[in-house]
Structures are given as C-alpha cells and as structure tokens.
Ligand SMILES: CC(C)[C@H](C(=O)O)[C@@H](O)C(=O)O
C-alpha cells in the first residue's frame with residue numbers, strides 16, 4: 001500500500017491509509033487515528049496511562065461504551081445494584097476513567113447506551129474516510145461506511161490514548177466481489193458464513209477485505225455492517241465497502257454527522273474515496289450469491305458452515321489427517337453424529353442480538369418469523385442498543401416477540417460472549433445470531449450454532465435448526 005507512485009490507481013483503503021500516514025520508518029508507518037472506541041475491557045489501557053501520569057491526548061476523539069459487562073435485566077437497580085462484584089467493578093472502573101479524562105461515554109444511564117459497534121454508526125460518529133481504531137476485534141464493522149477500522153490490543157490502545165497515533169505495517173488488500181441475487185431469507189449473515197467456509201477462518205489473514213459488486217451496492221447499511229463485522233472471522237484486518245448514496249442517506253441528520261455547509265463539503269470528499277478503476281488488489285475472490293442458502297455453523301469455528309439443507313461432515317470420508325482430526329474433534333465437542341442432517345439438531349436456547357445482528361432490520365426480520373408461533377425453547381432478544389430497543393418498541397416488535405414467548409431484554413453484548421452474567425447452562429446448545437462459535441464462548445461446554453436472525457427465530461419456534469424457507473414468504 002501506498003508510498004510508491006507507480007501509475008497504478010489506489011484502492012479505497014490505500015487512499016484512507018495514505019491520508020492518515022505521518023511518517024514511514026523501515027516499513028512501519030505512524031498513522032493518525034480519527035477515533036478510538038473503547039469498552040469496559042479497556043480499563044487496563046487507561047490504568048497503564050494513569051500509572052505513567054499521562055493524559056488522554058484527544059479526549060473528544062475517544063468514544064466509550066458500556067456493553068460487554070452490563071447486565072441485560074435489572075437495570076433499574078443501577079450499577080451499584082449489580083450483585084457480582086467483578087462485573088460491577090469493571091463498569092465502575094470505566095466510568096471513573098471516562099470522567100477522569102473527559103471522554104464521551106455511552107454508559108449505563110445514557111439513553112443511547114449499547115454495543116460500541118452499534119452505537120457509533122447510529123450516532124453518525126462512524127463516517128467515510130476516517131481511520132478508526134477500537135479496543136475490540138469487531139471494530140471491522142465500521143468499514144461498512146467506507147472508513148478504515150480495525151481492532152487493536154490493550155498496549156496499542158494505550159499508545160492511541162496517549163498520542164492519538166499508532167505504528168502499523170500496511171496490510172495487503174483483497175477484493176471480494178459478490179455477484180448474483182441473494183434468494184429470499186439469504187442475508188449478509190449467510191453470505192458471511194458461506195464466504196468464511198470458502199476462504200477458511202484464516203483465509204484473509206493480513207488483508208483488508210473490500211466487499212464490492214452489485215450485491216453489495218444493493219445492500220442496506222445494516223447488511224453492510226453485518227458483512228464487515230465478520231471480516232475478522234475470515235482473519236481479515238479490516239472490512240470495507242465503498243461509500244455511496246446509501247451511506248450518505250443513512251448518515252444525514254444523525255447527531256454527530258456534519259451538517260449544512262460541512263455536510264456538502266464532506267460528501268464531496270467522500271465521493272473521491274471509492275477505489276480507482278485501475279486499482280490493483282493483492283487478491284481477488286468472487287462469490288455468486290445464487291450458491292448461498294440459509295447457512296448454519298455445525299462446529300467450533302465460523303468456517304464450519306453449511307447450507308441448512310446439508311448433512312454433518314463424516315471424518316471417515318476426509319483424507320487429510322489434520323482436517324479429519326479437526327472435524328472429528330469439533331463434532332465430538334458439539335455432541336453431534338457424523339452424517340446427520342443439520343435439521344435433526346435439537347437446540348436448547350436461542351439468542352438474537354450482538355453487534356453482528358442486533359440492529360433494527362435484524363429485529364424486524366426475526367419478528368416476521370416470530371409472530372407465526374410460540375417458542376419451544378428459552379429464547380432471548382437483546383437489542384444492540386437502547387435506541388434500537390426504543391425503535392423496535394415504537395414499531396410494536398417487542399409485543400410480537402413477547403407474545404411468541406421470547407424474553408425482551410436491555411441492550412448489550414449479553415450471551416454473545418457471556419461475560420455480563422448472561423450465560424448458557426453447562427453443555428447447552430444455542431442457535432445464536434452472534435459471530436463466534438468458539439469452544440466455551442457462551443458458557444462452559446456451551447455449543448453455539450451461528451445463524452441469521454430469521455433462522456434463529458425459526459429455530460426458536462421449532463426447537464430444531466430449521467430451514468426458515470419452510471415458513472413460506474414473510475407477511476409482516
Ligand atoms: C472482549 C473483547 C476484547 C472481544 C473482542 O475483541 O472482540 C469481544 O468483543 C469479542 O467479541 O470476543
């Protein structure tokens with residue numbers, strides 16, 4: 001990426017990188033960050049800074065959210081009322097650090113509290129052309145707006161807090177072209193899972209993935225966010241989508257978006273950002289959406305994904321030793337029998353939420369299935385933010401979920417990563433709209449099947465992994 005002018009065009013990511021580069025020393029480049037996103041888990045970075053007696057250099061460019069640790073029930077008792085001291089203290093520590101440094105905080109009492117990757121876009125903080133760091137791997141989500149956004153570790157976060165800059169090596173670039181039309185009920189989540197199955201969970205390692213092609217242009221901003229959210233599950237450093245009229249329409253009028261004359265100037269700049277026609281990517285991949293059906297994961301990596309009409313793999317049929325052992329171990333952990341149809345898998349719980357699929361369009365889609373019946377297993381809906389929750393309530397979606405027997409909870413990460421007290425019982429099997437199905441992520445020996453919101457709602461109503469297409473067309 002970018003220091004040599006060889007007559008080639010530039011990619012979108014290269015344009016943003018170059019504009020934020022301060023200096024290049026032996027291939028390592030110092031970049032200026034427009035924003036840093038932090039959550040309760042970032043206390044170590046703050047405390048390392050405090051221990052050095054340093055200040056946050058650009059407090060108004062840091063955004064903090066309470067999301068990972070905040071309980072999704074009992075909020076009326078306040079943070080002091082949280083029974084578990086480990087959880088309570090993490091939230092209190094973030095509160096102390098943001099106050100000490102004067103940082104914008106979407107905390108437990110804020111009417112727009114929520115998951116950082118839901119809150120920053122809906123507030124209009126995430127904008128095209130920015131360079132955004134986040135102390136969280138799913139910061140890739142923000143690339144949906146045509147900005148360069150990636151997760152960073154705690155020591156890098158401390159460096160950004162102190163200087164608003166970061167040393168990085170330039171990643172490679174990869175373009176994923178999505179062509180063809182997606183069938184009904186095939187959403188960005190299914191496309192992600194199919195793509196990760198194709199590339200492998202490390203398939204995009206060290207690359208920024210630009211999602212392009214007609215199918216991406218047709219996607220809503222929320223679908224694009226779902227797409228970029230899981231770039232990291234393919235090993236990608238970032239995911240990015242060219243900004244266009246859909247992006248500008250979404251941003252216009254949001255609290256932190258530019259207004260009036262500044263809006264016009266911003267849009268004029270944003271229009272220069274898309275990759276040049278003669279830009280060259282290190283890798284090119286094409287996925288035809290005709291080939292994608294509603295997809296589920298069966299194993300312990302997001303690459304263990306298959307169309308719902310499929311059968312579990314059979315290790316005996318796999319020649320490669322390592323692969324055979326990996327598949328056998330995943331089936332064993334998941335408590336599943338080789339060769340069985342995916343639709344024979346009985347589930348114990350359903351979770352609809354997370355920064356992948358906890359936005360209003362996700363809830364609308366899930367409600368479109370939920371109102372066809374009653375849940376057969378305990379099922380939760382956890383909106384991605386308090387403003388998503390309010391909007392859903394304005395539309396009556398909460399009533400649909402509650403009438404169908406779902407629990408309607410407060411916003412946060414919740415069962416996606418199970419550190420706020422929302423956790424599976426030992427060995428439980430969950431159909432989940434989140435993004436990671438790693439061993440034990442949702443609880444001790446918990447088994448996670450990643451699915452889209454409509455597939456999660458279908459599983460809730462039947463108690464099995466189910467092909468949502470069997471519900472016919474949505475009529476909500
Ligand atoms: C806790 C946090 C640092 C972590 C991340 O970086 O992604 C979490 O959000 C996750 O999804 O696993």
Ligand code: SF4
Nearest residue numbers: 138354355413416417
């Ligand atoms: S919702 Fe899940 S994936 Fe997203 S930030 Fe929270 S824990 Fe991470």
